[in-house]
Amino acid sequence: MIFRWFGRKKPEETAPKDEAAQDESVIQESATPAPEPDAEATPEPPAAPPAPKPEVEPVPELAPAPPSAEPPAPVAPSQVTPVPAPPPAAVAPTAPLAPVPVAPAPVAVAAEEAPPTKKGWFAKLKEGLSKSSSKLTDGITSIFTKRKLDDDALEELEELLITADLGPATAAKVTAELARTRFGKEVSPEEVKSTLAAEVSKIVTPVAKPLVLDPALKPHVILVVGVNGTGKTTTIGKLARQFKAEGKSVMLAAGDTFRAAAVSQLKIWGERTGCPVVARDTGADAAGLAYDALERAKAEKVDVLLIDTAGRLQNKTGLMEELRKIVRVIKKLDETAPHTTLLTLDATTGQNAHSQVEIFRDMVNVNGLILTKLDGSARGGVLVSLAEKFKIPVHAIGVGEGVYDLRPFDADAFAKSLMGLSAD
Numbered sequence: 359m360i361f362r363w364f365g366r367k368k369p370e371e372t373a374p375k376d377e378a379a380q381d382e383s384v385i386q387e388s389a390t391p392a393p394e395p396d397a398e399a400t401p402e403p404p405a406a407p408p409a410p411k412p413e414v415e416p417v418p419e420l421a422p423a424p425p426s427a428e429p430p431a432p433v434a435p436s437q438v439t440p441v442p443a444p445p446p447a448a449v450a451p452t453a454p455l456a457p458v459p460v461a462p463a464p465v466a467v468a469a470e471e472a473p474p475t476k477k478g479w480f481a482k483l484k485e486g487l488s489k490s491s492s493k494l495t496d497g498i499t500s501i502f503t504k505r506k507l508d509d510d511a512l513e514e515l516e517e518l519l520i521t522a523d524l525g526p527a528t529a530a531k532v533t534a535e536l537a538r539t540r541f542g543k544e545v546s547p548e549e550v551k552s553t554l555a556a557e558v559s560k561i562v563t564p565v566a567k568p569l570v571l572d573p574a575l576k577p578h579v580i581l582v583v584g585v586n587g588t589g590k591t592t593t594i595g596k597l598a599r600q601f602k603a604e605g606k607s608v609m610l611a612a613g614d615t616f617r618a619a620a621v622s623q624l625k626i627w628g629e630r631t632g633c634p635v636v637a638r639d640t641g642a643d644a645a646g647l648a649y650d651a652l653e654r655a656k657a658e659k660v661d662v663l664l665i666d667t668a669g670r671l672q673n674k675t676g677l678m679e680e681l682r683k684i685v686r687v688i689k690k691l692d693e694t695a696p697h698t699t700l701l702t703l704d705a706t707t708g709q710n711a712h713s714q715v716e717i718f719r720d721m722v723n724v725n726g727l728i729l730t731k732l733d734g735s736a737r738g739g740v741l742v743s744l745a746e747k748f749k750i751p752v753h754a755i756g757v758g759e760g761v762y763d764l765r766p767f768d769a770d771a772f773a774k775s776l777m778g779l780s781a782d
Protein backbone atom coordinates (compact mmCIF):
# COMPACT_ATOMS: atom_id res chain seq x y z
CA MET A 359 0.00 0.00 0.00
CA ILE A 360 1.38 3.38 -0.91
CA PHE A 361 0.98 6.30 1.45
CA ARG A 362 0.70 9.81 0.12
CA TRP A 363 3.64 11.85 1.32
CA PHE A 364 1.54 14.53 2.98
CA GLY A 365 -0.48 11.90 4.78
CA ARG A 366 2.58 10.21 6.18
CA LYS A 367 4.00 10.53 9.59
CA LYS A 368 7.40 12.10 10.05
CA PRO A 369 10.24 9.59 10.06
CA GLU A 370 10.89 10.07 13.75
CA GLU A 371 7.26 9.14 14.41
CA THR A 372 7.29 6.05 12.24
CA ALA A 373 10.77 4.87 13.10
CA PRO A 374 10.97 2.37 15.88
CA LYS A 375 13.36 3.18 18.68
CA ASP A 376 17.01 2.28 18.23
CA GLU A 377 18.10 -1.02 19.58
CA ALA A 378 20.21 0.63 22.20
CA ALA A 379 19.45 -2.06 24.69
CA GLN A 380 20.83 -4.82 22.47
CA ASP A 381 23.74 -6.67 23.88
CA GLU A 382 27.19 -6.25 22.52
CA SER A 383 27.61 -9.78 21.32
CA VAL A 384 25.55 -12.75 20.44
CA ILE A 385 27.22 -14.79 23.07
CA GLN A 386 26.11 -12.43 25.81
CA GLU A 387 22.62 -12.59 24.40
CA SER A 388 22.55 -16.32 24.24
CA ALA A 389 24.30 -17.03 27.51
CA THR A 390 21.08 -16.51 29.44
CA PRO A 391 18.36 -17.66 27.10
CA ALA A 392 14.74 -17.11 27.98
CA PRO A 393 13.21 -20.28 29.33
CA GLU A 394 11.65 -22.26 26.53
CA PRO A 395 7.91 -21.77 27.06
CA ASP A 396 6.78 -25.28 26.32
CA ALA A 397 9.60 -26.99 28.15
CA GLU A 398 7.60 -27.31 31.33
CA ALA A 399 4.31 -28.09 29.66
CA THR A 400 5.71 -30.93 27.62
CA PRO A 401 6.51 -34.23 29.26
CA GLU A 402 10.20 -34.64 29.78
CA PRO A 403 12.03 -36.85 27.33
CA PRO A 404 13.99 -39.82 28.62
CA ALA A 405 17.02 -38.78 30.65
CA ALA A 406 19.37 -40.07 28.04
CA PRO A 407 18.69 -41.06 24.48
CA PRO A 408 18.72 -44.71 23.65
CA ALA A 409 21.55 -46.82 22.33
CA PRO A 410 22.99 -47.46 19.83
CA LYS A 411 25.66 -44.83 19.95
CA PRO A 412 25.85 -42.75 16.84
CA GLU A 413 28.66 -43.30 14.49
CA VAL A 414 31.32 -40.65 14.62
CA GLU A 415 33.15 -40.03 11.43
CA PRO A 416 36.68 -39.33 12.59
CA VAL A 417 38.30 -37.01 10.18
CA PRO A 418 42.01 -36.32 10.12
CA GLU A 419 42.99 -32.88 11.25
CA LEU A 420 43.74 -30.41 8.52
CA ALA A 421 47.32 -30.47 7.40
CA PRO A 422 49.12 -27.29 8.45
CA ALA A 423 49.40 -24.81 5.65
CA PRO A 424 52.74 -25.01 3.91
CA PRO A 425 54.90 -21.92 4.26
CA SER A 426 53.99 -19.48 1.59
CA ALA A 427 55.76 -16.48 0.15
CA GLU A 428 52.38 -14.87 -0.43
CA PRO A 429 51.30 -12.19 2.07
CA PRO A 430 48.11 -13.04 3.93
CA ALA A 431 44.98 -11.98 2.11
CA PRO A 432 43.43 -8.74 3.36
CA VAL A 433 40.15 -9.31 5.09
CA ALA A 434 36.92 -7.48 5.66
CA PRO A 435 36.89 -5.13 8.68
CA SER A 436 34.49 -7.23 10.70
CA GLN A 437 34.67 -10.95 10.28
CA VAL A 438 32.22 -13.63 11.20
CA THR A 439 35.17 -14.56 13.31
CA PRO A 440 37.88 -12.04 14.01
CA VAL A 441 40.81 -14.07 12.75
CA PRO A 442 41.99 -13.46 9.17
CA ALA A 443 41.17 -16.08 6.60
CA PRO A 444 43.87 -18.71 6.19
CA PRO A 445 45.85 -19.11 3.03
CA PRO A 446 44.01 -21.35 0.61
CA ALA A 447 46.26 -24.30 1.39
CA ALA A 448 44.68 -24.57 4.87
CA VAL A 449 41.73 -26.36 3.32
CA ALA A 450 43.73 -27.84 0.49
CA PRO A 451 41.94 -25.95 -2.26
CA THR A 452 44.14 -27.24 -5.02
CA ALA A 453 44.13 -30.86 -3.97
CA PRO A 454 41.33 -33.07 -5.23
CA LEU A 455 38.65 -33.74 -2.64
CA ALA A 456 39.24 -36.85 -0.60
CA PRO A 457 37.05 -39.78 -1.63
CA VAL A 458 33.84 -39.75 0.34
CA PRO A 459 33.16 -42.97 2.16
CA VAL A 460 29.44 -42.30 2.61
CA ALA A 461 26.36 -42.72 0.47
CA PRO A 462 27.03 -40.88 -2.78
CA ALA A 463 23.82 -38.88 -2.72
CA PRO A 464 23.71 -36.03 -5.23
CA VAL A 465 24.77 -33.07 -3.16
CA ALA A 466 25.84 -29.64 -4.17
CA VAL A 467 29.37 -29.05 -2.99
CA ALA A 468 31.19 -26.47 -5.00
CA ALA A 469 34.87 -26.73 -5.77
CA GLU A 470 37.28 -25.03 -3.40
CA GLU A 471 38.32 -21.58 -4.31
CA ALA A 472 40.76 -19.00 -3.07
CA PRO A 473 39.64 -16.76 -0.22
CA PRO A 474 38.53 -13.42 -1.62
CA THR A 475 40.45 -10.27 -0.92
CA LYS A 476 38.48 -7.35 0.50
CA LYS A 477 38.28 -5.73 -2.94
CA GLY A 478 37.27 -9.02 -4.49
CA TRP A 479 34.71 -9.47 -1.77
CA PHE A 480 33.06 -6.11 -2.37
CA ALA A 481 33.04 -6.74 -6.12
CA LYS A 482 31.46 -10.11 -5.47
CA LEU A 483 28.83 -8.65 -3.17
CA LYS A 484 28.02 -5.95 -5.72
CA GLU A 485 27.84 -8.49 -8.50
CA GLY A 486 25.78 -10.84 -6.34
CA LEU A 487 23.32 -8.10 -5.54
CA SER A 488 23.25 -6.82 -9.11
CA LYS A 489 19.83 -8.30 -9.81
CA SER A 490 18.45 -6.57 -6.73
CA SER A 491 20.29 -3.32 -7.38
CA SER A 492 19.55 -3.06 -11.11
CA LYS A 493 15.86 -3.25 -10.37
CA LEU A 494 16.26 -0.37 -7.94
CA THR A 495 18.71 1.77 -9.85
CA ASP A 496 16.85 1.48 -13.16
CA GLY A 497 13.68 2.52 -11.37
CA ILE A 498 15.39 5.41 -9.59
CA THR A 499 16.90 6.67 -12.85
CA SER A 500 13.56 6.61 -14.61
CA ILE A 501 11.80 8.40 -11.76
CA PHE A 502 14.40 11.08 -11.07
CA THR A 503 15.92 12.08 -14.38
CA LYS A 504 15.43 15.86 -14.58
CA ARG A 505 12.66 15.88 -12.07
CA LYS A 506 11.90 17.62 -8.82
CA LEU A 507 11.30 15.65 -5.70
CA ASP A 508 7.55 16.15 -5.55
CA ASP A 509 4.78 14.12 -4.03
CA ASP A 510 4.30 11.94 -7.12
CA ALA A 511 7.99 11.16 -7.40
CA LEU A 512 8.04 10.15 -3.74
CA GLU A 513 5.09 7.91 -4.23
CA GLU A 514 6.70 6.20 -7.22
CA LEU A 515 9.90 5.77 -5.26
CA GLU A 516 8.06 4.27 -2.33
CA GLU A 517 6.32 1.82 -4.61
CA LEU A 518 9.63 0.87 -6.21
CA LEU A 519 11.20 0.18 -2.82
CA ILE A 520 8.27 -2.00 -1.81
CA THR A 521 8.54 -4.05 -4.99
CA ALA A 522 12.27 -4.41 -4.27
CA ASP A 523 11.28 -6.18 -1.02
CA LEU A 524 12.24 -3.44 1.40
CA GLY A 525 8.71 -3.65 2.80
CA PRO A 526 6.15 -0.85 3.29
CA ALA A 527 7.43 0.39 6.65
CA THR A 528 11.04 0.66 5.49
CA ALA A 529 10.02 2.17 2.16
CA ALA A 530 7.97 4.84 3.94
CA LYS A 531 10.81 5.58 6.33
CA VAL A 532 13.53 6.05 3.74
CA THR A 533 11.39 8.10 1.36
CA ALA A 534 10.32 10.30 4.26
CA GLU A 535 13.95 10.93 5.09
CA LEU A 536 14.69 11.83 1.49
CA ALA A 537 11.71 14.20 1.44
CA ARG A 538 12.79 15.83 4.69
CA THR A 539 16.02 17.06 3.16
CA ARG A 540 15.25 17.40 -0.55
CA PHE A 541 11.54 18.03 -1.02
CA GLY A 542 10.82 20.49 -3.87
CA LYS A 543 14.41 20.36 -5.11
CA GLU A 544 15.70 18.81 -8.30
CA VAL A 545 17.55 15.66 -7.34
CA SER A 546 19.75 13.45 -9.47
CA PRO A 547 19.43 9.67 -9.47
CA GLU A 548 22.93 9.54 -7.91
CA GLU A 549 21.83 11.73 -5.00
CA VAL A 550 18.78 9.57 -4.45
CA LYS A 551 20.86 6.40 -4.49
CA SER A 552 23.40 7.70 -2.04
CA THR A 553 20.71 9.06 0.30
CA LEU A 554 18.91 5.72 0.18
CA ALA A 555 22.16 3.83 0.75
CA ALA A 556 22.83 5.94 3.85
CA GLU A 557 19.31 5.28 5.15
CA VAL A 558 19.52 1.55 4.46
CA SER A 559 22.88 1.45 6.20
CA LYS A 560 21.37 3.15 9.28
CA ILE A 561 18.60 0.55 9.40
CA VAL A 562 20.81 -2.50 9.02
CA THR A 563 23.81 -1.35 11.10
CA PRO A 564 22.25 -2.33 14.45
CA VAL A 565 21.81 -5.93 13.29
CA ALA A 566 25.23 -6.31 11.66
CA LYS A 567 26.88 -8.31 14.43
CA PRO A 568 29.59 -10.87 13.90
CA LEU A 569 29.12 -14.30 15.37
CA VAL A 570 31.54 -14.41 18.28
CA LEU A 571 32.30 -17.66 20.05
CA ASP A 572 32.59 -17.74 23.81
CA PRO A 573 35.96 -19.38 24.49
CA ALA A 574 34.80 -20.37 27.98
CA LEU A 575 32.25 -22.74 26.49
CA LYS A 576 33.40 -26.24 25.64
CA PRO A 577 31.58 -26.47 23.39
CA HIS A 578 29.79 -23.36 22.19
CA VAL A 579 26.65 -25.02 20.79
CA ILE A 580 25.21 -23.62 17.57
CA LEU A 581 21.84 -25.00 16.54
CA VAL A 582 21.13 -24.32 12.88
CA VAL A 583 17.47 -24.22 11.88
CA GLY A 584 15.60 -23.24 8.73
CA VAL A 585 13.33 -24.47 5.97
CA ASN A 586 14.73 -27.22 3.73
CA GLY A 587 16.92 -25.86 0.99
CA THR A 588 17.62 -22.52 2.65
CA GLY A 589 21.28 -23.47 3.06
CA LYS A 590 21.60 -24.88 6.59
CA THR A 591 24.06 -27.64 5.74
CA THR A 592 26.11 -25.50 3.38
CA THR A 593 26.28 -22.72 5.98
CA ILE A 594 27.43 -25.21 8.62
CA GLY A 595 30.23 -26.29 6.27
CA LYS A 596 31.26 -22.70 5.64
CA LEU A 597 31.21 -21.85 9.36
CA ALA A 598 33.16 -24.99 10.19
CA ARG A 599 35.89 -23.90 7.78
CA GLN A 600 36.08 -20.48 9.39
CA PHE A 601 36.25 -21.86 12.92
CA LYS A 602 38.88 -24.41 11.93
CA ALA A 603 40.89 -21.65 10.30
CA GLU A 604 40.94 -19.91 13.69
CA GLY A 605 42.40 -23.02 15.23
CA LYS A 606 39.14 -24.06 16.93
CA SER A 607 38.13 -27.70 17.26
CA VAL A 608 34.76 -28.25 15.61
CA MET A 609 32.27 -31.12 15.69
CA LEU A 610 29.25 -31.46 13.42
CA ALA A 611 26.01 -33.25 14.29
CA ALA A 612 23.79 -34.51 11.47
CA GLY A 613 20.49 -33.72 13.17
CA ASP A 614 18.45 -33.87 9.94
CA THR A 615 17.99 -37.59 10.42
CA PHE A 616 14.98 -37.58 8.13
CA ARG A 617 16.88 -37.42 4.85
CA ALA A 618 19.85 -39.64 4.00
CA ALA A 619 21.08 -37.02 1.53
CA ALA A 620 21.23 -34.40 4.28
CA VAL A 621 23.39 -36.68 6.43
CA SER A 622 25.75 -37.52 3.59
CA GLN A 623 26.00 -33.89 2.58
CA LEU A 624 27.09 -32.97 6.11
CA LYS A 625 29.60 -35.82 6.10
CA ILE A 626 31.10 -34.42 2.92
CA TRP A 627 31.45 -31.02 4.57
CA GLY A 628 33.06 -32.78 7.54
CA GLU A 629 35.59 -34.36 5.17
CA ARG A 630 36.32 -31.08 3.48
CA THR A 631 36.80 -29.12 6.65
CA GLY A 632 38.46 -31.79 8.78
CA CYS A 633 35.66 -31.98 11.36
CA PRO A 634 34.24 -35.16 12.90
CA VAL A 635 30.57 -35.72 12.11
CA VAL A 636 28.21 -37.40 14.58
CA ALA A 637 25.55 -39.19 12.55
CA ARG A 638 22.96 -41.93 12.85
CA ASP A 639 20.90 -43.87 10.40
CA THR A 640 18.02 -42.23 8.59
CA GLY A 641 14.93 -42.03 10.76
CA ALA A 642 16.84 -42.01 14.08
CA ASP A 643 15.74 -39.73 16.90
CA ALA A 644 17.23 -36.30 16.20
CA ALA A 645 17.18 -35.23 19.85
CA GLY A 646 19.01 -38.39 20.87
CA LEU A 647 21.60 -37.72 18.23
CA ALA A 648 22.04 -34.14 19.43
CA TYR A 649 22.39 -35.35 23.03
CA ASP A 650 25.08 -37.85 22.11
CA ALA A 651 26.91 -35.29 20.01
CA LEU A 652 26.97 -32.81 22.88
CA GLU A 653 28.07 -35.48 25.33
CA ARG A 654 30.99 -36.36 23.05
CA ALA A 655 31.83 -32.74 22.34
CA LYS A 656 31.95 -32.05 26.10
CA ALA A 657 34.07 -35.13 26.78
CA GLU A 658 36.49 -34.13 24.03
CA LYS A 659 36.44 -30.45 25.09
CA VAL A 660 35.54 -29.40 21.58
CA ASP A 661 35.28 -25.64 21.02
CA VAL A 662 32.21 -25.58 18.74
CA LEU A 663 29.40 -28.01 18.10
CA LEU A 664 27.29 -27.21 15.04
CA ILE A 665 23.98 -29.09 14.95
CA ASP A 666 22.14 -29.46 11.64
CA THR A 667 18.37 -29.95 11.82
CA ALA A 668 15.46 -30.86 9.60
CA GLY A 669 13.32 -28.12 8.08
CA ARG A 670 10.15 -29.80 6.92
CA LEU A 671 7.67 -27.00 7.27
CA GLN A 672 5.02 -29.12 5.58
CA ASN A 673 4.81 -30.98 8.89
CA LYS A 674 4.95 -27.94 11.11
CA THR A 675 3.73 -29.61 14.29
CA GLY A 676 6.15 -32.49 13.93
CA LEU A 677 9.01 -30.12 13.19
CA MET A 678 8.15 -27.94 16.17
CA GLU A 679 8.12 -30.95 18.47
CA GLU A 680 11.41 -32.20 17.09
CA LEU A 681 13.22 -28.87 17.42
CA ARG A 682 11.89 -28.21 20.90
CA LYS A 683 12.85 -31.70 21.98
CA ILE A 684 16.40 -31.16 20.69
CA VAL A 685 16.62 -27.97 22.77
CA ARG A 686 15.17 -29.62 25.89
CA VAL A 687 17.44 -32.62 25.64
CA ILE A 688 20.68 -30.70 25.12
CA LYS A 689 19.77 -28.47 28.08
CA LYS A 690 20.04 -31.58 30.25
CA LEU A 691 23.77 -31.52 29.55
CA ASP A 692 24.22 -27.75 29.45
CA GLU A 693 21.33 -25.61 30.55
CA THR A 694 22.71 -22.58 28.70
CA ALA A 695 22.78 -24.44 25.36
CA PRO A 696 22.14 -23.85 22.55
CA HIS A 697 24.23 -20.71 22.87
CA THR A 698 23.38 -19.59 19.37
CA THR A 699 20.27 -20.58 17.44
CA LEU A 700 20.88 -19.59 13.85
CA LEU A 701 18.10 -19.35 11.30
CA THR A 702 19.11 -19.59 7.65
CA LEU A 703 16.91 -17.66 5.24
CA ASP A 704 17.03 -17.94 1.48
CA ALA A 705 17.11 -14.37 0.14
CA THR A 706 15.51 -15.43 -3.13
CA THR A 707 12.23 -16.08 -1.31
CA GLY A 708 11.73 -12.38 -0.58
CA GLN A 709 8.95 -11.53 1.86
CA ASN A 710 8.41 -15.22 2.59
CA ALA A 711 11.47 -14.89 4.81
CA HIS A 712 9.35 -12.82 7.23
CA SER A 713 6.92 -15.65 7.90
CA GLN A 714 9.83 -18.07 8.29
CA VAL A 715 11.34 -15.86 11.00
CA GLU A 716 7.99 -15.75 12.78
CA ILE A 717 7.50 -19.51 12.58
CA PHE A 718 11.00 -20.47 13.76
CA ARG A 719 11.09 -17.75 16.41
CA ASP A 720 7.98 -19.33 17.88
CA MET A 721 9.52 -22.81 17.78
CA VAL A 722 12.98 -22.04 19.15
CA ASN A 723 14.65 -18.97 20.52
CA VAL A 724 16.24 -17.77 17.25
CA ASN A 725 18.95 -15.25 18.11
CA GLY A 726 20.90 -14.98 14.87
CA LEU A 727 20.17 -14.91 11.15
CA ILE A 728 22.14 -15.85 8.09
CA LEU A 729 20.82 -14.68 4.75
CA THR A 730 21.89 -17.10 2.04
CA LYS A 731 21.88 -16.89 -1.76
CA LEU A 732 22.26 -13.14 -1.86
CA ASP A 733 24.24 -13.81 -5.00
CA GLY A 734 21.88 -13.75 -7.89
CA SER A 735 18.79 -12.87 -5.85
CA ALA A 736 16.65 -10.01 -7.11
CA ARG A 737 15.15 -9.82 -3.64
CA GLY A 738 18.14 -8.85 -1.51
CA GLY A 739 16.19 -5.85 -0.22
CA VAL A 740 14.36 -8.22 2.10
CA LEU A 741 17.32 -8.07 4.46
CA VAL A 742 16.46 -4.42 5.14
CA SER A 743 12.85 -5.11 6.07
CA LEU A 744 13.92 -8.08 8.21
CA ALA A 745 16.37 -5.87 10.08
CA GLU A 746 13.74 -3.18 10.58
CA LYS A 747 11.04 -5.54 11.74
CA PHE A 748 12.76 -8.24 13.80
CA LYS A 749 16.02 -6.64 14.93
CA ILE A 750 17.63 -10.08 15.14
CA PRO A 751 21.41 -9.96 14.53
CA VAL A 752 22.43 -10.86 10.98
CA HIS A 753 25.73 -12.63 11.53
CA ALA A 754 26.68 -13.38 7.96
CA ILE A 755 25.49 -13.56 4.40
CA GLY A 756 25.92 -16.30 1.83
CA VAL A 757 26.99 -15.22 -1.61
CA GLY A 758 27.67 -18.52 -3.30
CA GLU A 759 28.01 -22.25 -2.85
CA GLY A 760 31.76 -22.25 -2.23
CA VAL A 761 33.39 -22.73 1.15
CA TYR A 762 34.55 -19.10 1.29
CA ASP A 763 31.20 -17.72 0.21
CA LEU A 764 29.99 -16.84 3.69
CA ARG A 765 31.00 -13.42 4.84
CA PRO A 766 30.31 -11.21 7.82
CA PHE A 767 27.43 -8.89 7.21
CA ASP A 768 28.90 -5.45 6.58
CA ALA A 769 26.05 -2.93 6.74
CA ASP A 770 27.68 -0.19 4.73
CA ALA A 771 29.00 -2.47 1.97
CA PHE A 772 25.59 -4.11 1.71
CA ALA A 773 23.70 -0.80 1.53
CA LYS A 774 26.02 0.56 -1.17
CA SER A 775 25.91 -2.65 -3.17
CA LEU A 776 22.14 -2.74 -2.99
CA MET A 777 22.02 0.75 -4.50
CA GLY A 778 24.62 -0.17 -7.12
CA LEU A 779 27.20 2.25 -5.67
CA SER A 780 30.94 1.77 -5.42
CA ALA A 781 32.78 1.02 -2.18
CA ASP A 782 33.80 4.65 -1.53
Ligand SMILES: Nc1nc2c(ncn2[C@@H]2O[C@H](COP(=O)(O)OP(=O)(O)OP(=O)(O)O)[C@@H](O)[C@H]2O)c(=O)[nH]1
Binds near residue numbers: 466591755
Ligand atom coordinates in the same frame (compact mmCIF):
# COMPACT_ATOMS: atom_id res chain seq x y z
N1 LIG B 1 24.03 -19.51 -4.81
C1 LIG B 1 24.04 -19.92 -3.54
N2 LIG B 1 23.66 -21.18 -3.26
C2 LIG B 1 23.66 -21.57 -1.96
C3 LIG B 1 24.04 -20.72 -0.91
N3 LIG B 1 23.92 -21.40 0.25
C4 LIG B 1 23.47 -22.63 -0.07
N4 LIG B 1 23.31 -22.75 -1.41
C5 LIG B 1 22.83 -23.90 -2.18
O1 LIG B 1 21.48 -24.13 -1.82
C6 LIG B 1 21.19 -25.51 -1.91
C7 LIG B 1 20.55 -25.97 -0.59
O2 LIG B 1 21.52 -25.84 0.41
P1 LIG B 1 21.57 -26.84 1.66
O3 LIG B 1 22.73 -26.44 2.47
O4 LIG B 1 21.45 -28.23 1.21
O5 LIG B 1 20.23 -26.42 2.38
P2 LIG B 1 19.55 -27.12 3.63
O6 LIG B 1 18.79 -26.06 4.32
O7 LIG B 1 20.55 -27.85 4.42
O8 LIG B 1 18.56 -28.08 2.91
P3 LIG B 1 18.16 -29.58 3.27
O9 LIG B 1 19.43 -30.35 3.25
O10 LIG B 1 17.22 -29.92 2.19
O11 LIG B 1 17.54 -29.50 4.61
C8 LIG B 1 22.49 -26.21 -2.24
O12 LIG B 1 22.53 -26.43 -3.62
C9 LIG B 1 23.54 -25.19 -1.84
O13 LIG B 1 24.73 -25.33 -2.58
C10 LIG B 1 24.44 -19.37 -1.26
O14 LIG B 1 24.77 -18.52 -0.41
N5 LIG B 1 24.42 -19.04 -2.58
